[in-house]
Amino acid sequence: MSGDDRAQTALARRLRELRNSRWPDLRITQAQLRQAFEVSLALISSWESTRAAKIPPPHRLEKYATFFATRRSIVNGHARVLPLTDLTPDELDEQRELFAELTRLRREALRAQLSGEDSEPSSGRDIYRDNPWRFPDGEPITIICSQLPEDQRTTIPYPSPDGLDYIELYKHSDLDSLFELHGHLRAANPRSLVTLRAPEDLRSDDFTAHLVLLGGIDNSEVTTSLRERIQLPVRKVPDRDGELGPYFEVHEGGDTPARHHPRHTGSGADIRLLEDVAFFYRGVNPDNVERTLTICNGMYARGVYGVVRALTDERFRDRNAAYLRERFGDATSYSILTRVLIVGRAVVTPDWTRDYVRLHEWSQPPPGD
Known part of the structure; x- marks a missing residue:
């Protein structure tokens, strides 16, 4: 695996590691993160994928950092993201460290992704691929x-x-x-x-x-x-x-x-x-x-x-x-x-x-x- 490939997947691997291993006696499911972040299950899965990883925006990574900064994010199996004002000083420190780490990994993933795109001929790119105004070919x-x-x-x-x-x-x-x-x-x-x-x-x-x-x-x-x-x-x-x-x-x-x-x-x-x-x-x-x-x-x-x-x-x-x-x-x-x-x-x-x-x-x- 090349350095660029590792950089592109490092964030996805870290997000999966947080979910599976953050608290050894408490495994968090993708469904619980979906509940806490109010996004689709497919989106959570795409952020953790090492084959076709989607890079989360900063505000989603901030939610990850806040969620995994405290075990109080899970109460009786119910997942939630606490307001920053509800975190203790130690939890706030943990949140800031996690957010800084995830932001760094995101920056490296974006840099690697852009490097890979720049190596492609411009005529081969589809700049409209993920735009809502792009429809399947030939459909009126x-x-x-x-x-x-x-x-x-x-x-x-x-x-x-x-x-x-x-x-x-x-x-x-x-x-x-x-x-x-x-x-x-x-x-x-x-x-x-x-x-x-x-x-x-x-x-x-x-x-x-x-x-x-x-x-x-x-x-x-x-x-x-x-x-x-x-x-x-x-x-x-x-x-x-x-x-x-x-x-x-x-x-x-x-x-x-x-x-x-x-x-x-x-x-x-x-x-x-x-x-x-x-x-x-x-x-x-x-x-x-x-x-x-x-x-x-x-x-x-x-x-x-x-x-x-x-x-x-x-x-x-x-x-x-x-x-x-x-x-x-x-x-x-x-x-x-x-x-x-x-x-x-x-x-x-x-x-x-x-x-x-x-x-x-x-x-x-x-x-x-």
């Missing part, structure tokens, strides 16, 4: 994009199809998001047909592809039907009298749903958006269980753009995609309600590894789980 993809209301379409240049300079894309809203996502889908899926549709133009075959609902498509009869059939706990509420503009509402079984509003400054003609709220959902297409349904929505157009960029921006897409895999594992459907910061005219790509950015998360486990 349909983007259903939001549409400008009829009264707004009459104000744009050449609104009639009979005009000499008519441009069909003018009828879509969220053009920034559409331009960004369409290009990414074409690049990530070069052997798939990527079709753009407005709700009024949908055809029968469009419903059985990988569906992407993009933008403020809530008022469309077609897309409203799709949302009702998947029964999400999050819904977009339009502006109402007495309310501070539109908002997302989260229902989790309580009497009072949580509300998440965008943030503004100023008023009237001088109002400016400081922070939007956006929604990302991935699940099974209700019209074809072998295809997916994805929703990218926001209170405003820049929220839609931000949630699209979360998985297309080359500086954040791999990190956010890794977070989705680690957080939701093999869930059949999941969603994130996220903040999208606006600085001047610029939309800041949300980093889902930051707790502050994520407003709400939800997932549905696979059948029988």
